[in-house]
Amino acid sequence: xxxxxxxxxxxxxxxxxxxxxxxxxxxxxxxxxxxxxxxxxxxxxxxxxxxxxxxxxxxxxxxxxxxxxxxxxxxxxxxxxxxxxxxxxxxxxxxxxxxxxxxxxxxxxxxxxxxxxxxxxxxxxxxxxxxxxxxxxxxxxxxxxxxxxxxxxxxxxxxxxxxxxxxxxxxxxxxxxxxxxxxxxxxxxxxxxxxxxxxxxxxxxxxxxxxxxxxxxxxxxxxxxxxxxxxxxxxxxxxxxxxxxxxxxxxxxxxxxxxxxxxxxxxxxxxxxxxxxxxxxxxxxxxxxxxxxxxxxxxxxxxxxxxxxxxxxxxxxxxxxxxxxxxxxxxxxxxxxxxxxxxxxxxxxxxxxxxxxxxxxxxxxxxxxxxxxxxxxxxxxxxxxxxxx
Amino acid sequence: xxxxxxxxxxxxxxxxxxxxxxxxxxxxxxxxxxxxxxxxxxxxxxxxxxxxxxxxxxxxxxxxxxxxxxxxxxxxxxxxxxxxxxxxxxxxxxxxxxxxxxxxxxxxxxxxxxxxxxxxxxxxxxxxxxxxxxxxxxxxxxxxxxxxxxxxxxxxxxxxxxxxxxxxxxxxxxxxxxxxxxxxxxxxxxxxxxxxxxxxxxxxxxxxxxxxxxxxxxxxxxxxxxxxxxxxxxxxxxxxxxxxxxxxxxxxxxxxxxxxxx
Numbered sequence: 321x322x323x324x325x326x327x328x329x330x331x332x333x334x335x336x337x338x339x340x341x342x343x344x345x346x347x348x349x350x351x352x353x354x355x356x357x358x359x360x361x362x363x364x365x366x367x368x369x370x371x372x373x374x375x376x377x378x379x380x381x382x383x384x385x386x387x388x389x390x391x392x393x394x395x396x397x398x399x400x401x402x403x404x405x406x407x408x409x410x411x412x413x414x415x416x417x418x419x420x421x422x423x424x425x426x427x428x429x430x431x432x433x434x435x436x437x438x439x440x441x442x443x444x445x446x447x448x449x450x451x452x453x454x455x456x457x458x459x460x461x462x463x464x465x466x467x468x469x470x471x472x473x474x475x476x477x478x479x480x481x482x483x484x485x486x487x488x489x490x491x492x493x494x495x496x497x498x499x500x501x502x503x504x505x506x507x508x509x510x511x512x513x514x515x516x517x518x519x520x521x522x523x524x525x526x527x528x529x530x531x532x533x534x535x536x537x538x539x540x541x542x543x544x545x546x547x548x549x550x551x552x553x554x555x556x557x558x559x560x561x562x563x564x565x566x567x568x569x570x571x572x573x574x575x576x577x578x579x580x581x582x583x584x585x586x587x588x589x590x591x592x593x594x595x596x597x598x599x600x601x602x603x604x605x606x607x608x609x610x611x612x613x614x615x616x617x618x619x620x621x622x623x624x625x626x627x628x629x630x631x632x633x634x635x636x637x638x639x640x641x642x643x644x645x646x647x648x649x650x651x652x653x654x655x656x657x658x659x660x661x662x663x664x665x666x667x668x669x670x671x672x673x674x675x676x677x678x679x680x681x682x683x684x685x686x687x688x689x690x691x692x693x694x695x696x697x698x699x700x701x702x703x704x705x706x707x708x709x
Numbered sequence: 710x711x712x713x714x715x716x717x718x719x720x721x722x723x724x725x726x727x728x729x730x731x732x733x734x735x736x737x738x739x740x741x742x743x744x745x746x747x748x749x750x751x752x753x754x755x756x757x758x759x760x761x762x763x764x765x766x767x768x769x770x771x772x773x774x775x776x777x778x779x780x781x782x783x784x785x786x787x788x789x790x791x792x793x794x795x796x797x798x799x800x801x802x803x804x805x806x807x808x809x810x811x812x813x814x815x816x817x818x819x820x821x822x823x824x825x826x827x828x829x830x831x832x833x834x835x836x837x838x839x840x841x842x843x844x845x846x847x848x849x850x851x852x853x854x855x856x857x858x859x860x861x862x863x864x865x866x867x868x869x870x871x872x873x874x875x876x877x878x879x880x881x882x883x884x885x886x887x888x889x890x891x892x893x894x895x896x897x898x899x900x901x902x903x904x905x906x907x908x909x910x911x912x913x914x915x916x917x918x919x920x921x922x923x924x925x926x927x928x929x930x931x932x933x934x935x936x937x938x939x940x941x942x943x944x945x946x947x948x949x950x951x952x953x954x955x956x957x958x959x960x961x962x963x964x965x966x967x968x969x970x971x
Contacts, residue, residue, distance in 0.1 A: 606778050607815035611829035611881060612804035621828060625819050 393418025397425055408669045415672065423673045424680050427664040431680070434499015434655040434663075440491065443482045444502040450475055450482075451505045459695055461702065472513070479506075495572050499655030501684065503574070507646040507656065511581045512639055518582065519589030524619065526590065527597055538590070545587035550648055553580040558652035577649050585642045592634045596627035629703050636696035640689045647685075657681060727790050729754050729885050729916045730775060735784035737770060744770050745781065746940040752885075757917045759927040759948070762937035763963055768920045771937070772887050775918065776807045789884055805833060808878030812890040814870040816862035822849065822873050823858040826880045834881065841880070848876040852906050868899030872906050879910075886910065888919040922967060924952065936960045 362372040395414050399407045411420035424431075432448070433441045454475050457463055483502065486492035525531070525538035545553070557580035558573060565571070600623060608618035628635070647658040655663075661681045665674050730752040737745035744767045752758050760768045773779040774786060777793050777800055786793040788803045816825050826845035830836040836844070849855045852872040854865075862870055871891055878886060888907065892900045904926050911917055911930035921927070927934050928948045935945040938959045944951065955961045
């Protein structure tokens with residue numbers, strides 16, 4: 321292939337009629353295939369070949385051992401004696417060689433629903449489905465309109481009715497009997513649904529030039545909340561807060577944890593949002609001002625749509641972090657997914673099989689977090705498409 | 710002091726209405742830097758004024774004071790009979806009636822070309838959407854890019870973007886248009902299309918204040934050229950007088966530099 325005279329020396333002309341001097345042609349097709357790629361990147365030198373072989377061997381070895389542990393030698397179920405006690409001899413025998421998935425089969429309802437009354441566990445099960453349905457509907461851009469807000473209100477109200485009961489012939493279940501995945505989803509959903517709008521207000525307040533008092537308040541809020549660990553806020557919410565309340569006033573513990581969580585998440589998210597506000601060119605603000613838009617029109621129509629799009633990656637990063645941080649409520653004795661997993665382990669016959677429980681919990685957390693991450697990447701692409709050059 | 714007395718006139722007969730813009734001994738500082746020094750100027754209705762001067766002379770700052778993107782610290786600015794103060798209602802009125810075109814276009818990249826044009830009429834003028842779209846299309850036709858209406862700003866050339874920015878400002882039916890170096894960020898081959906649009910606008914009788922170095926444009930449409938240097942108005946007059954018989958050495962120096970550049 322001759323390498324000469326292939327560079328277009330004529331600057332592109334705007335006129336459609338001007339014919340280019342040199343006919344346009346396609347770039348050379350990429351050579352080779354996966355094999356050529358591997359030879360170049362994996363076996364380029366003796367050193368690279370050695371590393372490839374060494375790491376390859378480790379991956380194969382561990383992969384095989386994991387498959388053997390998780391599937392080949394795994395114990396999927398155990399027999400029960402006459403009084404309903406699980407007979408875990410098979411699991412004990414397989415320890416270290418095969419996983420004991422029988423514990424999951426035995427305890428999955430405790431893990432998913434905690435101490436919620438056994439016969440009523442269909443209610444939290446529906447709630448989990450409703451939550452996931454809500455996420456899916458909210459994720460579809462076609463549904464991003466005012467009615468979505470209504471859908472949220474209705475769904476959350478239905479979830480409340482199902483969890484508490486006491487109406488429509490449902491038996492009343494007090495909040496301290498709730499547990500498992502619904503608690504995690506409640507904390508995460510309400511937490512992010514309230515903290516995100518709050519964080520936007522705080523970020524806007526912190527950038528305010530005309531209201532110094534508001535600005536000071538927002539700065540203090542962010543710095544104070546960000547300056548303490550979430551755990552200490554949760555402790556304050558669960559232990560100290562009741563001390564300051566008058567006798568007889570008792571706000572339920574989950575709500576207190578929820579508020580602590582919202583305040584904490586909002587402080588972090590506010591800084592992420594502020595980053596987006598700062599990244600927006602000053603000209604955008606000026607153009608909106610010059611057109612006579614009011615502050616809220618400018619913020620809602622020009623500033624936030626652009627600023628939030630810029631910060632989708634760090635926003636989702638924070639969302640994912642807080643989804644997992646809900647598990648910290650374990651410390652103040654709220655029965656979330658992680659707590660119920662630990663409780664499942666408290667039964668003596670199962671105590672030895674914590675790995676299996678934690679693997680199962682990790683899979684659940686991973687499913688939610690990975691879905692968020694995958695979705696955010698899709699969203700970035702979709703929103704970027706409109707403005708791409 | 711009445712406004713009529715502060716009017717310094719160009720050659721055209723003075724129309725009886727109140728002046729469009731009055732700047733009366735305006736002073737502004739950035740920190741301790743005195744960027745506008747006793748700037749006084751009156752722009753009559755339908756007058757076209759070109760402001761020129763070396764960079765850093767305060768011409769952009771002055772034009773940005775007229776719709777209060779910058780605040781002045783001393784003196785008075787009266788736009789279309791309304792004085793610029795901290796009163797937000799007055800500011801809203803003024804911004805509604807004063808259109809601005811920026812050097813860097815500042816189109817909203819997340820909105821289509823047509824949405825850029827209809828946003829303010831819909832939200833500020835409370836115009837029904839269909840009517841606003843019709844209006845937007847009519848101005849896009851006027852700047853000769855109606856076929857781009859559903860594209861996004863990033864898909865347009867600089868010259869096209871600046872013409873959209875002009876259409877966007879015109880959609881608010883402003884009484885006054887401010888141009889802050891509208892062609893300085895453009896490639897040479899795109900300057901003409903923007904200037905042509907501006908010339909057409911000038912010929913339609915719009916009150917215009919343009920900060921620009923385009924002397925051909927100034928000669929063709931300006932009623933008056935104002936030369937600024939180091940924060941003050943040094944000299945002003947008709948383009949012919951200013952370019953052919955500059956009085957001050959500062960203007961002479963500036964003109965020779967400009968001409969050498971062209």
